[in-house]
Amino acid sequence: MDKPDVAPARKIGSLLLVWRFATVYKGHLAAAILALIVAAAATLAIPSGFKLVIDRGFSAGTGDIGRYFQYLLLIVAVLAAATALRFYFVSWLGERVVADVRTATQRNLLALAPRFFEENRPSEIASRLTADTSIIEQVVGTTVSVALRNIVVGIGGIIYLLTLAPKLTAMLLLGIPFAILPIVFMGRRVRILSRSTQDRIATVGTIVAETLGAMKIVQAFGQEKREGDRFATAVEDAFEVSRRRIRLRAIMTAIVILVIFGSIVLIMWQGALDVAAGRISSGTIAAFVFTGGLVAGAFGALTEVYGDLLRGAGAAGRIAELLSEVPEIRAPANPVPLPTPSQGRLAFDRVSFRYPTRPEVKALDDFTLAIRPGEMVALVGPSGAGKSTIFQLAQRFYDPGEGTVSIDGVALPATDPAMIRDRIAMVPQETVIFAASARDNLRYGHWDADDAALWSAAETANAAEFLRALPDGLDTYLGEGGARLSGGQRQRLAIARAVLRDAPLLLLDEATSALDAESERHVQQALERLMANRTTLVIAHRLATIRMADRIVVMDGGRIVEQGTHSELIGGGGLYARLARLQFDDAA
Numbered sequence: 001m002d003k004p005d006v007a008p009a010r011k012i013g014s015l016l017l018v019w020r021f022a023t024v025y026k027g028h029l030a031a032a033i034l035a036l037i038v039a040a041a042a043t044l045a046i047p048s049g050f051k052l053v054i055d056r057g058f059s060a061g062t063g064d065i066g067r068y069f070q071y072l073l074l075i076v077a078v079l080a081a082a083t084a085l086r087f088y089f090v091s092w093l094g095e096r097v098v099a100d101v102r103t104a105t106q107r108n109l110l111a112l113a114p115r116f117f118e119e120n121r122p123s124e125i126a127s128r129l130t131a132d133t134s135i136i137e138q139v140v141g142t143t144v145s146v147a148l149r150n151i152v153v154g155i156g157g158i159i160y161l162l163t164l165a166p167k168l169t170a171m172l173l174l175g176i177p178f179a180i181l182p183i184v185f186m187g188r189r190v191r192i193l194s195r196s197t198q199d200r201i202a203t204v205g206t207i208v209a210e211t212l213g214a215m216k217i218v219q220a221f222g223q224e225k226r227e228g229d230r231f232a233t234a235v236e237d238a239f240e241v242s243r244r245r246i247r248l249r250a251i252m253t254a255i256v257i258l259v260i261f262g263s264i265v266l267i268m269w270q271g272a273l274d275v276a277a278g279r280i281s282s283g284t285i286a287a288f289v290f291t292g293g294l295v296a297g298a299f300g301a302l303t304e305v306y307g308d309l310l311r312g313a314g315a316a317g318r319i320a321e322l323l324s325e326v327p328e329i330r331a332p333a334n335p336v337p338l339p340t341p342s343q344g345r346l347a348f349d350r351v352s353f354r355y356p357t358r359p360e361v362k363a364l365d366d367f368t369l370a371i372r373p374g375e376m377v378a379l380v381g382p383s384g385a386g387k388s389t390i391f392q393l394a395q396r397f398y399d400p401g402e403g404t405v406s407i408d409g410v411a412l413p414a415t416d417p418a419m420i421r422d423r424i425a426m427v428p429q430e431t432v433i434f435a436a437s438a439r440d441n442l443r444y445g446h447w448d449a450d451d452a453a454l455w456s457a458a459e460t461a462n463a464a465e466f467l468r469a470l471p472d473g474l475d476t477y478l479g480e481g482g483a484r485l486s487g488g489q490r491q492r493l494a495i496a497r498a499v500l501r502d503a504p505l506l507l508l509d510e511a512t513s514a515l516d517a518e519s520e521r522h523v524q525q526a527l528e529r530l531m532a533n534r535t536t537l538v539i540a541h542r543l544a545t546i547r548m549a550d551r552i553v554v555m556d557g558g559r560i561v562e563q564g565t566h567s568e569l570i571g572g573g574g575l576y577a578r579l580a581r582l583q584f585d586d587a588a
């Protein structure tokens with residue numbers, strides 16, 4: 001995902017994304033801009049107020065001075081109200097845009113094929129969704145508003161200065177190029193450093209996530225010190241880059257302020273001479289200095305926001321990449337509907353497939369298998385034989401390089417992936433339990449199921465008894481990863497989930513983890529009930545399951561090496577007979 005450095009103009013252009021999201025809220029945007037302009041105008045009106053106070057108020061005696069102070073107070077009141085409104089609307093927009101960007105990005109991510117998540121680290125994507133969006137929020141809520149305010153104050157200020165004293169203003173303007181040059185030169189360097197900082201912070205995040213997720217392994221292997229050092233190095237690395245960026249920005253700010261305030265002093269000097277000679281009034285010089293200060297401050301602030309804008313643009317650019325990622329696997333323009341009612345046929349015809357991230361290995365090699373409606377086929381074979389890959393392709397998580405996979409006679413790419421998956425219930429080897437209630441975990445594949453349906457599925461899956469024993473029944477929170485359930489209970493929950501899904505095709509990846517005999521019997525019973533009346537493809541590890549199968553398909557190296565029933569294959573004395581001897585000697 002990391003693109004080579006692009007030109008700054010294009011990078012700032014990435015902020016267009018933010019603009020696109022902000023323009024949805026036209027009313028708020030208009031209010032924010034209006035408040036911004038009024039506040040800037042009020043800021044500039046203050047020096048003109050002082051000019052009046054000094055020139056008219058003082059010279060006309062104390063009687064009249066109140067009027068000008070009232071005028072000043074009015075400006076201050078307008079300034080206060082406009083600033084508050086500006087803050088409200090701009091911050092609102094910032095938060096709103098970030099909320100929308102997060103939702104849109106997550107929605108797009110949900111549609112992407114597994115390949116994307118194999119090629120991009122999930123922790124990095126997560127950090128984009130949180131860290132990068134926070135940067136955008138800061139940019140919209142603070143930086144852009146500071147930038148716009150200072151541009152308005154800067155330009156408006158210069159115009160006002162020109163009306164006050166053109167000659168002095170010309171002198172002031174001569175100083176500005178001196179301030180712009182270092183920004184141009186150093187800005188590029190700052191930009192590279194900020195990108196580098198963000199990359200390093202992402203690395204820090206990845207290490208944290210990785211280590212925290214594997215704390216037991218880290219401790220079991222006694223790697224605490226190594227992990228500690230690795231993390232410290234990454235943190236120091238990030239600090240070092242930040243330090244260089246901060247130093248550069250500090251120097252940049254110093255140069256700009258020095259040049260601007262330096263020219264103001266020189267100009268005041270000249271102005272003092274003009275006042276002494278009676279060429280301009282003392283109110284004018286006071287207003288000029290005040291406004292000059294505002295203008296200088298505005299330009300100073302602009303140099304600071306430039307770096308932030310680039311940082312925000314970088315973040316927006318990365319979010320834009322996530323937003324524009326087109327799902328590799330999606331429905332065609334006119335998807336062919338799968339026949340209803342479903343027949344429950346699944347066929348692989350001369351399928352060859354390599355995983356995109358491992359193109360050197362043929363995970364499936366000229367694989368042909370037709371599963372009849374209602375048939376139960378057991379897949380067996382050594383690790384890496386390609387059994388799970390069959391499941392991946394059946395659900396169209398990947399498209400095969402050659403050959404076709406079809407359900408009920410419809411080639412998968414011709415139809416909508418959602419329709420395909422709707423026909424399939426999957427029981428994975430490792431049950432995924434979400435950090436939610438037992439109820440939500442059960443009905444994950446069938447969200448409108450009522451409690452009666454949930455309990456009936458739980459009965460079928462032999463899960464009702466332990467679910468009933470939970471402290472709050474179906475409302476019991478199952479904890480992160482279902483930590484409160486035993487292995488066998490988790491499996492039965494997964495089975496109940498598949499029962500509720502009630503799909504014609506069942507893909508079952510039997511868990512390999514050993515269960516005690518009682519638990520094993522419960523799970524086996526549940527599986528048998530689940531498989532009844534469905535076309536089932538099972539990656540089998542249990543002898544009981546294998547014996548029940550109508551057909552056993554033995555795989556090795558992505559190919560079918562043998563098929564038949566248990567007794568046929570044992571008699572054949574091939575790979576299956578060998579595997580069975582190794583695996584089932586104890587059980588048989």
Ligand SMILES: Nc1ncnc2c1ncn2[C@@H]1O[C@H](COP(=O)(O)OP(=O)(O)OP(=O)(O)O)[C@@H](O)[C@H]1O
Nearest residue numbers: 355357358361363382383384385386387388389390
């Ligand atoms: N997501 C993936 N990315 C890259 N290569 C993969 C991926 N999944 C599997 N492979 C590779 O594809 C080949 C077939 O793997 P597969 O997972 O289908 O085997 P399996 O028979 O299910 O093995 P096991 O019983 O160990 O789960 C193996 O060489 C494996 O390393």
